Amino acid sequence: MVAFILRRLLLAIPMLLFISFISFVIIQLPPGDYVTAYVAQLRQGGEYISAVQEAAMRERLGLNDPMLVQYWRWITAIIFRGDFGYSLDWNAPVSSLIWDRLAITLALSTASLIITWLIAIPVGVYSATRQYSVLDYVFTVFGFLGKGTPDFLLALILMWIAFVYMQLDVGGLFSSQYQNAPWSWGKLIDLLQHLWIPLVVLGTGGAAGLIRVMRANMLDELGKPYVETAYAQGLSERQVVWGYPVRVALNPFISTVGWALPALFSGDVITAIVLNLPTTGPLLLQALKMQDMYLAGSFILILSVFTVIGTLISDILLAWFDPRIRYA
């Protein structure tokens, strides 16, 4: 097992380097560069800068160097100094921009994953063991509604309800008075008051799909002979269902747990923008729009690291959970 993990970690290194290179290239592929985008932005604001100034700016930012040189400068700084470079757009080091947002994103994604599972697993098990019952149909309807409703729309509706009927300050994670305040009980309560909307939106969206997965898996497993064996041993229905088929039906949950991280980084950008959440998604989108290549590249690199690590965690969990995989 230790050898397996070590081998996987070693293999991940060249893979990550490769991904970082590809993403760096892709970010640079569109015509123009950061200066072009910057000039266009200024022009919209009614300001103009001369071609000479533009060229000087490019020279100063090192944008005239060949792409390979730029990549080399960026990646060696990360590897040897942990320096992710400088965000041209924000005029600040990338590191100072991303770690806070990363922490919030991680916390949000973990919390919403837990909520998703807490909803999806019991509901899926119930729906399968009481197939075609009234509640099964109710859950099915809600499942499809949840799957069919775009997350951002649900976010808008919840924000409207919270604002109009509950007189809550919505959007973001903190009220303005707590935004830059140090941590206190008040700030924590304020956070919780803001947190429920994104958690409900992200949690239910994921749960709706997973309920269907859990239900289908359970229906497959419930028909298998080992379930009948368990009943024939004299176990009660609850002992049988939770002790045997659920154990097997959880496999796809475990094998996808690693993808929950990258999905939240990139997948829920729109929700994050609508809810004005200080997560990584909106920042990444902005960086890509401005061709802020060091910021965007660093994001994608960190995203890849999480994907690779997440997949590894999934694999290890799965091997721990399902003996058939362990010995295969």
Added chain:
Amino acid sequence: MGNKTMTNQNMPPERLLELDDVHVHFPLREGLVKAVNGVSYHVNKGEVLGIVGESGSGKSITARAIMRLLPKRAAAPEGGITFRPRNGETYELSALGRNSRAMRQVRGQHIGMIFQEPMTALSPVHTIGAQIMRTVQLHMGLNRKAARERAIELLAKVQMPRPNQLVDAFPHQLSGGMRQRAMIALAISCNPSLLIADEPTTALDVTTEAQILELLKELQSEMGMAIIFITHNFGVVADIADRVSVMYLGKIVETATVDDIFYAAKHPYTQALLRSIPRLGVDQGRRLPTIPGMVPDPFSVPPGCAFNPRCTHAVAGICDTQVPPEKIFGSQMSRCHFADQFVAAEAAHV
């Protein structure tokens, strides 16, 4: 559970299990399937009853009716099932609910069950030891350590090699025969009075089959438990059973001792089945006789005797209109209008 039983509190003392006119129906969109249509049989203590029949004759469903493990869409409208295990208590199984506490105590503790597919009948994510321990902890109230020792002891009893190690093996690490041994260990873990073996050797190769049959016979005589052995293989029945019941389309057509079944069958279906078994050195080069026609589809069971369209002895006006009654000849029962003629023919032969 709809249940209008003629309760049989005064079972003879040697009786372990008695089925009285058991019905199991499946209401399907295409019609009502009477998978078990009035089955009566009994099992005495320490006896092996073989149940023979084609696929779909209702032999497995009858076993599941005993265990109260019928599919949820099945209905058991009538029939009584009485069971009196070693502890002397009488259970009216037909009156017990699928999830009732009493039924759960009977399952695993007084009745063990072995299934056809050793590949899939054990949980793939638990070690065989864990599965056995679960049962003995449930019924015998043992602690973890004692339960583990009991599991190892049971594995040794079913002649599993290296029981100390294989107690921690997962089913997929074992061969088919070993899995079936583990399954047997699980089924007998609480010294049941009755073991229901539902085609336990069908999925195994003949060598393994012979070993498993040998093991079951040994366990049966050692532990004194009764076995209901469900199979479609007369050879297996001859090997293990004391008495045999032959099923056709949800009914028992003949019950007799194993000798009478093979040498003095009194139902044309049994006779035809026995004729269609190939024998070494006999009738070489001749086509094997088969039973003409097909098993009718379950939605349109022929009226009268269900076997009449395929029966060489069938007489129009009798067999296709009247349901044959159970005719008893000593320990033998035959559901055929002309069973008496077979008796007379045997007498003439002697």
